[in-house]
Amino acid sequence: MPEGLELATFRKQMLAWFRQFQRDLPWRRTKDPYRIWLSEIMLQQTRVAAAIPYYEKFLQRFPDVHTLAAAPQDEVLRLWSGLGYYSRARNLQKAAQQIVAKRGGEFPTRLEDALLLPGIGNYTAAAILSIAFGGKQAVLDGNVARVLARLGAIRGELRESKNWQTLQKNADRLLDPESPGDWNQAMMELGATLCTPRSPRCLLCPVAQFCEGRKLGIAESLPEKRKERATVEVALAAAVFTDRKGCTLLLPPPKNIMEKAAADHVPSLVSRMWHFPTLPVNSDPAVSLAAFLRKIMPEVPNREWRLVPAKNVRHAVTYRAITVSPFLLTVENLPRVRGAKQVPLGDLSSLPVSSLTRKVSRAALAAAASVPGGR
Numbered sequence: 001m002p003e004g005l006e007l008a009t010f011r012k013q014m015l016a017w018f019r020q021f022q023r024d025l026p027w028r029r030t031k032d033p034y035r036i037w038l039s040e041i042m043l044q045q046t047r048v049a050a051a052i053p054y055y056e057k058f059l060q061r062f063p064d065v066h067t068l069a070a071a072p073q074d075e076v077l078r079l080w081s082g083l084g085y086y087s088r089a090r091n092l093q094k095a096a097q098q099i100v101a102k103r104g105g106e107f108p109t110r111l112e113d114a115l116l117l118p119g120i121g122n123y124t125a126a127a128i129l130s131i132a133f134g135g136k137q138a139v140l141d142g143n144v145a146r147v148l149a150r151l152g153a154i155r156g157e158l159r160e161s162k163n164w165q166t167l168q169k170n171a172d173r174l175l176d177p178e179s180p181g182d183w184n185q186a187m188m189e190l191g192a193t194l195c196t197p198r199s200p201r202c203l204l205c206p207v208a209q210f211c212e213g214r215k216l217g218i219a220e221s222l223p224e225k226r227k228e229r230a231t232v233e234v235a236l237a238a239a240v241f242t243d244r245k246g247c248t249l250l251l252p253p254p255k256n257i258m259e260k261a262a263a264d265h266v267p268s269l270v271s272r273m274w275h276f277p278t279l280p281v282n283s284d285p286a287v288s289l290a291a292f293l294r295k296i297m298p299e300v301p302n303r304e305w306r307l308v309p310a311k312n313v314r315h316a317v318t319y320r321a322i323t324v325s326p327f328l329l330t331v332e333n334l335p336r337v338r339g340a341k342q343v344p345l346g347d348l349s350s351l352p353v354s355s356l357t358r359k360v361s362r363a364a365l366a367a368a369a370s371v372p373g374g375r
């Protein structure tokens with residue numbers, strides 16, 4: 001790691017490179033902590049190109065922390081719909097409400113206060129405070145950790161607490177105190193554009209002469225692989241009702257702890273948003289689903305529906321590999337289920353739904369098109 005005069009050169013080269021070559025991103029044109037915060041939350045699990053349209057649409061509807069705090073949660077989730085990891089949106093709104101209620105709408109400028117907000121950890125707090133207010137906090141996430149590991153030829157699993165502490169110390173030491181916001185963004189930009197997980201483009205790197213990993217010829221093999229958590233296969237069956245108007249039935253997310261506990265056996269990305277009646281299955285999905293529907297619709301007469309299988313849907317969430325078997329149930333009138341809503345099967349956008357639910361609806365629509373007399 002560079003020290004003394006070398007450190008000054010290192011910082012100068014990094015910042016000069018960033019200021020010349022940085023990508024033009026919407027959140028880089030502002031110092032508004034609300035906008036920077038929103039971008040950091042969206043980017044936690046989402047690629048830049050995918051986040052940009054969501055970011056812009058979200059800000060059109062919620063241009064500031066006050067409008068976000070006052071909005072119905074359903075609407076916030078609807079605008080997040082498709083980005084996944086919906087706890088990010090819930091926490092964002094909770095934090096906005098706290099900022100409005102306790103701080104008159106002003107984002108905290110002290111690290112310890114920012115860390116008290118839901119959904120804001122060390123990385124996000126450091127990013128917002130340094131970019132919006134010039135706070136001297138160095139960011140450290142997976143991208144920055146990879147750059148630091150290569151620069152310092154640090155071996156072993158980076159998330160191990162001893163290694164992570166070393167990385168944080170290195171990040172703090174390298175941070176340019178004159179321009180902490182640009183510095184942090186430069187480190188993130190280097191990790192995102194040149195010092196990428198595979199095939200780092202060292203020939204274009206502004207700090208290649210300081211990189212120990214490169215000197216040793218091991219840059220590409222760093223960080224060393226961590227042991228993967230074994231993939232868990234999850235099988236679900238979903239009921240997609242459709243009536244003669246092409247409407248379908250979606251169940252609401254659970255409202256309280258009891259309902260959440262009951263829904264726990266279905267992966268949360270299905271049950272925490274509006275969803276088709278869904279259950280985990282071990283054996284024949286059609287038989288299990290029919291029994292499940294009879295159970296959740298006790299008041300509905302004549303429950304001998306014909307279940308037409310649609311093409312299975314595959315979806316991966318962290319270590320879970322999910323296979324959903326959707327079944328189409330064509331009915332005259334949709335059954336009445338307490339709390340459920342009826343929406344067009346071809347357009348679920350009026351409710352917050354997960355991308356898995358959208359995949360299921362597409363599979364059901366394709367099946368409906370191929371069923372004689374189907375819709």
Ligand code: SF4
Nearest residue numbers: 195202205208211219
């Ligand atoms: Fe990454 Fe290569 Fe630059 Fe080292 S020289 S920091 S490995 S891009």
